[in-house]
Amino acid sequence: MAASVLKKVVIEKINEVAAVLMQKGTLIAPVKEEAGANFREIKDPKDIYLDYYNSILSPKMVFFPQMEDFVKYQLAKPKADAKIVEMNLKPAFLFGVRPCDVKSFEILDKHFYASGIIDTYWKARRDNTTIIGYAFDLDKPVDSADFYNTLGIGAADPEGSDIFIVKKDKELLLKGITKKGEALLGELSMLEKADAKDEKYFTDYVKKGKEKKTRFMKVDDKAVAKKYEDIFENNEYWTKMSDACLSCGVCTFVCPTCYCFDICDETIFGKGTRRRIWDACMFTDFTLETSGHNPRTKVSQRLRQKVCHKYSFSVRKYDVISCVGCGRCTRSCPVNIDIYSMVEEATKL
Amino acid sequence: MTNFKQIEENLKKEAKKLLEAGSVAVVLAYTKGADEKHPQPFAAKKADDVANIIFNEYCNHNLARYIVRYAPGTKIAVAVKAADSRAVVVLIQEEKIKRENLILLGIPVSGMKNQKTGEIIDEKTTGGLTNPVVYDVLLGEEIHTGKPVSPYTVLEQYEKMDKDARFAFWKAQFDKCIRCYACRKACPMCYCDPCFIDQTKPRWADKSPQSHGNLMYHLTRFQHLAGRCIDCGECTRACPVDIPLYLFHKKVAKDCEEMFKQAAGMKIEDKLVMVDFRVEDSDKILE
Ligand code: SF4
Ligand code: SF4
Ligand code: SF4
Ligand code: SF4
Numbered sequence: 001m002a003a004s005v006l007k008k009v010v011i012e013k014i015n016e017v018a019a020v021l022m023q024k025g026t027l028i029a030p031v032k033e034e035a036g037a038n039f040r041e042i043k044d045p046k047d048i049y050l051d052y053y054n055s056i057l058s059p060k061m062v063f064f065p066q067m068e069d070f071v072k073y074q075l076a077k078p079k080a081d082a083k084i085v086e087m088n089l090k091p092a093f094l095f096g097v098r099p100c101d102v103k104s105f106e107i108l109d110k111h112f113y114a115s116g117i118i119d120t121y122w123k124a125r126r127d128n129t130t131i132i133g134y135a136f137d138l139d140k141p142v143d144s145a146d147f148y149n150t151l152g153i154g155a156a157d158p159e160g161s162d163i164f165i166v167k168k169d170k171e172l173l174l175k176g177i178t179k180k181g182e183a184l185l186g187e188l189s190m191l192e193k194a195d196a197k198d199e200k201y202f203t204d205y206v207k208k209g210k211e212k213k214t215r216f217m218k219v220d221d222k223a224v225a226k227k228y229e230d231i232f233e234n235n236e237y238w239t240k241m242s243d244a245c246l247s248c249g250v251c252t253f254v255c256p257t258c259y260c261f262d263i264c265d266e267t268i269f270g271k272g273t274r275r276r277i278w279d280a281c282m283f284t285d286f287t288l289e290t291s292g293h294n295p296r297t298k299v300s301q302r303l304r305q306k307v308c309h310k311y312s313f314s315v316r317k318y319d320v321i322s323c324v325g326c327g328r329c330t331r332s333c334p335v336n337i338d339i340y341s342m343v344e345e346a347t348k349l
Numbered sequence: 350m351t352n353f354k355q356i357e358e359n360l361k362k363e364a365k366k367l368l369e370a371g372s373v374a375v376v377l378a379y380t381k382g383a384d385e386k387h388p389q390p391f392a393a394k395k396a397d398d399v400a401n402i403i404f405n406e407y408c409n410h411n412l413a414r415y416i417v418r419y420a421p422g423t424k425i426a427v428a429v430k431a432a433d434s435r436a437v438v439v440l441i442q443e444e445k446i447k448r449e450n451l452i453l454l455g456i457p458v459s460g461m462k463n464q465k466t467g468e469i470i471d472e473k474t475t476g477g478l479t480n481p482v483v484y485d486v487l488l489g490e491e492i493h494t495g496k497p498v499s500p501y502t503v504l505e506q507y508e509k510m511d512k513d514a515r516f517a518f519w520k521a522q523f524d525k526c527i528r529c530y531a532c533r534k535a536c537p538m539c540y541c542d543p544c545f546i547d548q549t550k551p552r553w554a555d556k557s558p559q560s561h562g563n564l565m566y567h568l569t570r571f572q573h574l575a576g577r578c579i580d581c582g583e584c585t586r587a588c589p590v591d592i593p594l595y596l597f598h599k600k601v602a603k604d605c606e607e608m609f610k611q612a613a614g615m616k617i618e619d620k621l622v623m624v625d626f627r628v629e630d631s632d633k634i635l636e
Contacts, residue, residue, distance in 0.1 A: 034525075035591035056589060057527070066527060067557045144383060244390040246414075249529035250589050266555045277557045283530070285547045299418075334535050334587035335410055336382030336389045336464075 005176045006199055007191035011050070014172065016190045018045035018095075024187075025091035028062050030055055039094070050096065050134075053143060058256035058328060059101050060108060062094050063125040066253075071274040075267060085273075087121065092129040093184075099209075100148040100324040102133045102160040104256035110318040111259055130184055132174075133161030138208055145327030147215040147340045153324060156209025166205045173202050214325065215340055217347070225315035227346055228308045235300070237349060241307075241342050242300040244335045249280035251329035251337070252306065257322040260286075281305045307342055351458045352489065357404040359488040360428055363454050367426050368396045373452055376426040377415050379408040387464060390415060404428070406462045409470070411581045413437045413537040417445050426452040428488075430461075432581035434481035435614030436537035439577055442614075442621055445540065455484025457492045463586070476500040476580035476602075482615055500580055501603045507596060519597070523563040525590045528556065532594055533570060535587035538577045545569060571597050576605045576622035579614040608633055 009017060021027040022042065029048045030037040037052035039059045073082035105126070112122035135156035136142070142155070158164035162181030166173045173194060176182030185191065194202075231237055252258040262279040265272055279286060282303070287296045296302055314322035323339065330338045364376040380391035380401045390410045393399055412427050413436030419425060429437060434453065440446045457480045463470050471479070477500040479492040507515065530546070533539040545553050546566050554565035578598045585595040606612050608631035609622040 033590075035589065067559070144387075243392040243415075244410075246531065246534035246587070248531035248534035248587070250531045250587070253527055253529045254589060262556070264556055266557060268555075268561070275557060280529075283547075285543065330383060330387075332589045334531050334583075336387040338383040338387075341383060 005182050005185050006194040006202060007174045007185050007188070008168075008171050008194045008198055009174065009191050010171050011167075013190055014048060014050065015045040017188055018042060018048055020188060020190075021093045021095070025093060027093050027095060028059075029095040039096075048095070052096075053136075053140075054098050054101075054326065054328070056328070056332065057254055058104065058326065059094060059097050060104060060256045060259075062092070062129065063105070063122050064108070064112075064259065064261075066278045067275055068121055068277075069273050069275045070263075073272045073274070075270040075272060087124060089124060089128055092125070093132060094129050095132045096134040096165075097131060097161070098136060098326070099133060099155065099157040099160075100146075100151075100153050100326045101256050102131060103148075103151075103153050103157070104324045104326070105131070106160055107257050107314075107318075107320055107322050107324070108259055110320065111322075115318070130162045130180055131160070132181075133158060133164045133177075135164070135166045135205060135209060137167060138205065142213050143327055143331065144215075145330035145338070145340075146325060147327060148325035149212045149214040149216045150219055150340070151321060151323060151325045154206070154209040154211075155213065156206045158206060166202050168198065168201050168205075173198055175202060214327075217340075217344055219321070219343070219347075221315050221319075221321055224321070224343065224347065225312040227349070228312035231346060231349055232304070232308065234349070237346065238300040238304050241337075241345075242298075242303040245282075245299050245303050245337055246335060247282050247284060247299045247302055248334065249278075249282055250332045250334065251339075252280035252282055253278060254328040254332045256324060256326055256328070257310065281309070303337075307339065310339075311343060351406075351460050351492070353405050353458075356456055356458070356489045357402070360404055360454060360456075361399050361402050363486055363488065364393055364402060364426065365396055365399045367452060368393065368399065373424040373426040375419065375423070376402075376428075376454075377412040378402045378428045378454075379404055379410070379412075404456070406460055407464045409461055409464070409583070409586060411436055411535070411537045411583045413440060414535065414583070416440060416451075416537075417540045421446075422450060424450050424452075426454055428454045428456055429481045429484060430456045430458050431478035431481050432476060432579055433537075434483050435476070435478075435579035436581060438483060438614040438617050438619075439538060439579060439621070441617050442619065443577075448617065452486070453481070453484040455481035455487045457481065457487065457489050459492055459495070470582065471498070476612075483617065501599055504596065504599055504603065507600075520560065520564075522592045523567055524560055525592055526558060526563045526567070527590060528558045528563065528566065529589060531587040531589065532584035532592075535583040536574070537581065537583070538574055538579070539570070541573075545573075567594070567597070571601055574598060575601050576609070576611075577613055578602055604633075607631070 027042040028039050029042050030052045031040045031047045032049040036056045037049055038055050038057050069085040071082050112119040158177050162178045164175050164177050176185045260279045261276045263276045265274050288294045310323045367373045376393040378391050379388045381403055382389040388408045411433050413433045441448050459471055459479045477498040555562035582595050605622055611622055
């Protein structure tokens with residue numbers, strides 16, 4: 001394989017890069033909001049906020065939006081009049097994704113299409129999007145909630161991105177990782193060619209990113225999956241873990257690997273939409289059956305579902321722990337419940 | 350300044366005494382989460398658990414929220430700051446719990462901080478109060494220094510806005526809502542099961558996070574909290590997208606107080622303003 005392309009650009013010129021990407025399609029990048037950064041469609045290149053740590057909501061919302069309309073219909077009209085909502089599929093550029101979140105896309109791919117059952121909405125958006133990953137700033141402290149090192153992810157892992165960016169002083173180094181990424185780099189004429197020093201900087205940065213800086217424990221996928229099977233009925237553990245849990249939806253809504261959704265018909269003044277919206281196993285009515293029976297009435301049962309799904313069921317089904325250690329659930333939990341501590345405590349049992 | 354370490358020691362001592370004597374089944378207090386700066390509500394059930402109890406300036410969570418989770422009749426000790434104690438009062442008034450089943454470990458405190466920003470949040474979280482309004486044991490000295498602050502001062506700038514500007518402000522805020530329902534789940538007064546927003550027959554509002562449904566959810570919740578919200582600020586603190594819900598709750602509380610001459614959760618003997626009628630009550634609400 002030919003050595004892949006490395007280009008560079010001074011940070012101020014990122015506006016120019018953005019302008020070109022916006023012409024080619026939709027550009028999605030972190031913007032600063034009241035509570036912190038989030039990935040949003042960029043309308044003005046000045047809104048791009050590169051000095052962020054990580055977003056509050058995970059970038060999964062780009063491929064799996066909280067609300068996805070399927071069909072529009074009208075009450076009392078024939079079924080044939082109902083219209084399928086077309087996806088507005090322009091090429092998309094997802095800019096500035098952290099390595100742990102890039103990894104989450106790969107995990108959700110297993111669920112949304114590699115398993116054989118294809119979610120056309122997820123797949124279409126994935127195929128249409130160029131992922132531009134962005135290494136964590138190795139000179140800045142890591143957030144105390146993060147533990148992506150535990151899941152084998154480095155702070156500057158380029159795998160999974162089409163283009164990967166590393167910051168070097170006042171410049172950004174951009175490397176083409178896939179063919180798609182390289183082709184795009186070639187089309188961005190404002191980029192300069194990087195020299196051998198830059199090449200070395202990039203390689204060293206990726207290597208340095210592998211050093212363990214986040215919280216770390218040794219986790220063996222199979223062993224932890226088995227452990228959770230063994231303690232599935234350990235009520236003492238689950239009660240203790242969930243005594244403080246509010247059973248809200250924050251941890252799952254911010255999580256890059258949670259994918260549960262509900263499909264509902266919402267009608268106003270006779271005009272309706274069949275759509276899917278995010279759902280959460282932590283919600284009281286998540287497992288409520290039509291009969292009125294709810295097999296999970298306790299908070300401990302719901303929290304058990306959440307943790308076991310990620311650390312046990314997913315390993316059994318897809319051969320991967322469906323958690324990337326991004327720390328979002330811990331950071332956003334109103335009562336500071338920490339999944340890392342939960343797993344740590346389980347492994348000691 | 351509040352001596353947090355002293356309160357922590359006293360809290361541990363009382364909790365130990367109660368659990369060893371078997372006078373309560375559980376002591377609701379705090380423990381550390383990932384670290385001490387990120388504390389977690391904690392249910393101590395054995396004398397051994399007591400060693401894990403902590404109390405510091407980040408222990409904001411309203412512990413009254415957890416009482417209704419235990420079967421009626423369970424003997425429970427609860428660590429109560431001013432706001433927590435007011436929530437307990439409302440729960441007693443609403444007959445969700447009985448006073449005789451509770452042992453209230455009162456915590457007088459000022460200088461509580463927001464875990465994310467480090468900002469002191471007394472006025473936002475305690476309705477301007479520093480001492481619990483009811484307790485059995487006091488874990489520190491009552492605080493009587495400093496000027497009493499009005500919990501409603503923060504409203505001034507919003508009350509000055511005209512109707513359209515105010516609506517635009519709230520619409521923009523509610524448009525941020527992702528309907529995670531952390532606000533209602535963190536609220537000690539939101540114990541309905543099922544909550545109106547989870548009902549399907551009829552469905553009161555769309556579940557999708559759009560303007561109209563968000564507005565319906567929040568306005569209904571604000572109404573349901575009228576005369577009951579004790580201004581602990583937990584809903585706001587729980588919100589992942591920083592919607593300033595406390596402003597709306599405070600406004601409703603202020604109106605209630607002006608109309609019915611009573612703040613929520615101050616005295617067990619009081620009747621809730623929304624279930625009581627007095628001839629001298631204001632009719633402003635009907636205008
Ligand atoms: S773990 Fe935290 S964020 Fe998740 S449901 Fe429980 S209280 Fe909510
Ligand atoms: S479970 Fe928590 S740490 Fe793991 S991927 Fe989800 S939000 Fe990130
Ligand atoms: S509405 Fe908010 S401030 Fe009022 S009691 Fe509930 S959580 Fe506390
Ligand atoms: S906590 Fe915030 S985002 Fe969640 S439902 Fe309440 S207002 Fe909306």
